[in-house]
Amino acid sequence: MTNLNKLFRNRLGIPYDEVITFENLNAFLEKTAKTIPFENLCIIENRTNEITRENLIKKIIEQNEGGLCYELNSLFYFFLIENGFDAHLIRGLRYNYNSQTWSTLGKTHVANMIKHKEQFYIVDIGFGGNSPLKLVPLNGETVTSNNGEFKVENIDSEHGDSIFYIKLKHKDKEWKIGYAFDSKKVIKDLAELNEVQKVNTEHPESNFNKKPVITRFTDKGNITLTDTSFTEWVDGELTKKQIDKKLFQEIANRYFGL
Template identity: 65%
Template sequence: MNNLNELFRNRVGISQDAVITFQYLDTVLKKTAETIPFENLCIIENRTKEISKENLASKMLQQNEGGLCYELNTILYLFLYENGFIPSLVRGVTYNHMNQQWSGTGNTHVVNLITHNGQAYVVDTGFGGNLPLKPVPLSGETVASSNGEFRVERTDSEHGDYMLYMKLNRKDEDWIIDYAFNSKEPIQNISELNEVQRIIMEHPESAFNKKPLITKITDKGNITLTDTSFTQWVDRALKKETIDEKRFHEIRKEYFNL
């Protein structure tokens, strides 16, 4: 198989000569979010494979598919590692602010942490349309991007020692919880993520084992496709289309190349 670093750069549109500095991570995150969709088609179509470097690279960098958080953030983890960073993967629990409750699937959100100049940051490319698009410091400082405002706060709860909050440009007037995570228990081997995949595939409260979901950041907002609707946020304006199966497959190909 070709070098993962080369494949990743080709997939998201980063020059082979670009030096991936901390300051360049904004560009990496934006390009990744606009190129590799957050999607669950492998689960819905019952064609998942073991989580490994080779399988992830084949799926997302050669076959040009997308993935869920444990796939997207792991391929980013591998890319960052090959470019001189020392990232760590940690697990977290997402919060459903509509239902005002933590996910019943437990700590199945997977996210990267990196350290730069003594400061730790969340680097997340696996949270659908809610991506910060920039590293978010664990210091509590607010980070603003084209997608909204984000901050991480120290906490002491059964769900972890930090929480990430967001205020999306297109719909949030107040801060809401994205997820909590435990910074003290990094994943030791990516094979551990097979447990996460199994839970997402089998758990009755999983949001990703019931119907297809595909979403991607765009240069003007984001787009989301399910089996019954196609939603577009363009310059903070909402457009929603009710669709049938035929239209689903057309949009899947036209907008997501899947």
């Protein structure tokens, strides 16, 4: 077993001798989403590093930080490969449901796609509060998890051949587009991830370079922290309170280990 495999299992509390299979992978996805936060602090604090296997291990595992999609899903990609899965990274174009427009930043979402018995599945632990927490097949089948309903439909467009849809539990009454992607175009070089990081870090329209945001799933919902508020979803009930800079750091440490 490699160092990454041991360290990742240790952070999640997974025994070294537990075999990860297609049948029990969903449990590991949910465990990861409840353990490692989705957050952008390295961008806000101007301390981003090149996306490499070693740097991801150091940041997310050794330093107990979280990350954005291109960090979380890339680290999980290495973990999947080391546990025998046929995995690839893909890039997606996000959709803004409020403005009903596609992102102008390009394909800045990064997710995993695995192949099992001739079927393909999206494995995405880096979509923040929209993460499916389960494998989502590319055949249109609806998957239901603790976070809602998810599906991928094969729809050809200028953005690819597939669209990932979400309908969040307690929040959405109808399906929303999450992102479009091309299932036949996989990431071949980590340099692409550094391009994605550069856009998220420097582009004036990026959602991640203006204020801190941290979110993590819990056994009963999820929690989200920004520089001005702390939001908790517990069994469908929303609680939101305003905070200051001092409280931000206290909550980041207490609830997210940051």
